[in-house]
Amino acid sequence: MRPITSWRARPLTIGTLSQLTGVNIETIRYYERIALMHNPPRTAGGHRSYAAEHVERLHFIRRARELGFGIGTIRTLLELSGQRSASCAEARQIAAVHLAGVRAKRDDLAKLETILSETIAQCDAQCCRGAAPLCPVFEILEA
Helix, strand or coil: CCCHHHHHCCCECHHHHHHHHCCCHHHHHHHHHCCCCCCCCECCCCCECECHHHHHHHHHHHHHHHCCCCHHHHHHHHHHHCCHHHHHHHHHHHHHHHHHHHHHHHHHHHHHHHHHHHHHHHHHHHCCCCCCCCCHHHHHHHC
């Protein structure tokens, strides 16, 4: 990766933007199509010409995606981030709702883990030593 000072002063290609942020080129184009990323100006040859603001916005989007936020929520967070003085309570509420969803998914995964673990244990005890008429794995899938 290039040092920060070397790319801030000059326009960036989409390839350089991709390298700096770790975001795939096609994903960057997708974010532009859905207006999550601002469309950059174009060179005389028609190539996109990105700036530091695009790098910062793409870092924000990538981190939000890593944390599991959806596109619509990221759009809202981006809008709120431009209104720093009045947006903290709203951002907190968005994060709290997301946290509740993460916790619900975690609880569902814990239940799933228990069910699969018990099913595999039943399979080990009943049928994996030979052919059995009722395999617990098939039973759970057919239920």
